Amino acid sequence: MIPPLYWNDEAFRVDLLDQTLLPVEERWIPIETPEQMAEAIRKLRVRGAPAIGIAAAYGVVLALRRPESGPEDVRRAIELLRGTRPTAVNLFGALRRMEAVLEAYRHADRETLRSRLLAEARAIEEEDREAGRRLGAYGLELLKDGMRVLTHCHTGGVATSGYGTALAPFILGKERGVRLEAWVDETRPLLQGSRITAWELLKAGVPATLITDSMAAHVMQQGWVDAVIVGADRIAANGDVANKIGTYGLAVLARAHGIPFYVSAPVSTIDFETPSGKEIVIEERDPREITHGFGQQTAPEGIRVYNPAFDVTPAELVTAIITDRGILRPPYPEALAALRAQLETEATTPSTT
Numbered sequence: 001m002i003p004p005l006y007w008n009d010e011a012f013r014v015d016l017l018d019q020t021l022l023p024v025e026e027r028w029i030p031i032e033t034p035e036q037m038a039e040a041i042r043k044l045r046v047r048g049a050p051a052i053g054i055a056a057a058y059g060v061v062l063a064l065r066r067p068e069s070g071p072e073d074v075r076r077a078i079e080l081l082r083g084t085r086p087t088a089v090n091l092f093g094a095l096r097r098m099e100a101v102l103e104a105y106r107h108a109d110r111e112t113l114r115s116r117l118l119a120e121a122r123a124i125e126e127e128d129r130e131a132g133r134r135l136g137a138y139g140l141e142l143l144k145d146g147m148r149v150l151t152h153c154h155t156g157g158v159a160t161s162g163y164g165t166a167l168a169p170f171i172l173g174k175e176r177g178v179r180l181e182a183w184v185d186e187t188r189p190l191l192q193g194s195r196i197t198a199w200e201l202l203k204a205g206v207p208a209t210l211i212t213d214s215m216a217a218h219v220m221q222q223g224w225v226d227a228v229i230v231g232a233d234r235i236a237a238n239g240d241v242a243n244k245i246g247t248y249g250l251a252v253l254a255r256a257h258g259i260p261f262y263v264s265a266p267v268s269t270i271d272f273e274t275p276s277g278k279e280i281v282i283e284e285r286d287p288r289e290i291t292h293g294f295g296q297q298t299a300p301e302g303i304r305v306y307n308p309a310f311d312v313t314p315a316e317l318v319t320a321i322i323t324d325r326g327i328l329r330p331p332y333p334e335a336l337a338a339l340r341a342q343l344e345t346e347a348t349t350p351s352t353t
């Protein structure tokens with residue numbers, strides 16, 4: 001699996017895969033400042049909920065790249081990165097962890113603060129890598145050999161730190177000899193599906209067929225889809241799911257055709273503090289992503305454009321939520337409350353290892 005970035009210790013910088021150039025070019029760009037990382041997140045050079053959190057964490061570390069920098073530069077970097085994109089909760093969880101390190105070591109010497117921040121960023125990345133492996137394993141409890149599975153957007157290695165979320169069962173299944181076939185939604189307007197999912201599954205040798213978003217209903221109607229699996233940018237405490245625009249429509253179509261609709265996400269994408277999808281902020285993006293998305297103008301000047309990057313799928317349309325801590329089934333408020341209690345207990349129990 002290709003990750004979205006590498007930490008370059010010698011150069012004290014991030015080498016970032018510019019995902020806006022995929023699939024035509026795999027270009028790694030040097031990121032040396034929080035400002036450059038913030039721009040990369042805003043422009044979707046790095047994207048995908050877990051990858052955004054990991055990238056932001058390393059962006060905070062870069063605040064201490066200059067010899068004259070100090071805690072205030074770290075504080076400014078956290079605030080800058082917090083304002084990049086509003087929907088993916090991983091960004092805010094990662095920044096809270098970096099903020100906690102800053103508070104704990106604000107009065108330590110600069111090198112100690114820098115090394116502790118770097119260690120936390122690395123921990124966030126490694127925890128996500130392990131979560132991806134688990135998501136793959138739990139996903140394969142639901143997605144069986146020979147199934148044809150439709151997926152939306154891109155939820156693989158470069159959107160996370162390794163295995164991915166909704167793509168994890170495809171990737172792990174390939175390693176274990178479980179043959180899953182993918183229907184790949186192109187995912188307008190930025191085409192994460194046709195540009196990145198198709199690229200990643202081809203490289204992994206996973207059988208995949210690209211379709212336009214408007215074809216999803218047809219392939220379901222033909223009986224060619226056995227399951228739908230998608231990722232998430234934020235899961236609310238009642239089980240409502242914010243994910244790439246078009247996900248809600250797939251959930252409605254799946255229900256209408258009696259097809260299971262699965263969400264695959266690490267616990268870092270669950271927002272226990274947000275009661276429901278109604279409270280999730282949906283990012284609205286530049287209209288030119290729609291009117292000039294294929295390198296040419298495809299709509300008349302002056303037309304009004306609405307470009308939400310995400311939508312919210314009500315919990316009642318979700319068959320199961322696959323997490324790295326197990327598979328959650330309805331009723332989700334109770335299942336998520338039990339998971340939260342488990343996580344809080346673990347967090348307060350001293351480690352014996």
Ligand SMILES: CSC[C@@H](O)[C@@H](O)C(=O)COP(=O)(O)O
Binds near residue numbers: 044088233
């Ligand atoms: C990587 S897992 C889930 C989501 O982040 C993914 O489905 C998605 O919506 C990505 O949106 P993007 O705007 O490309 O960051």
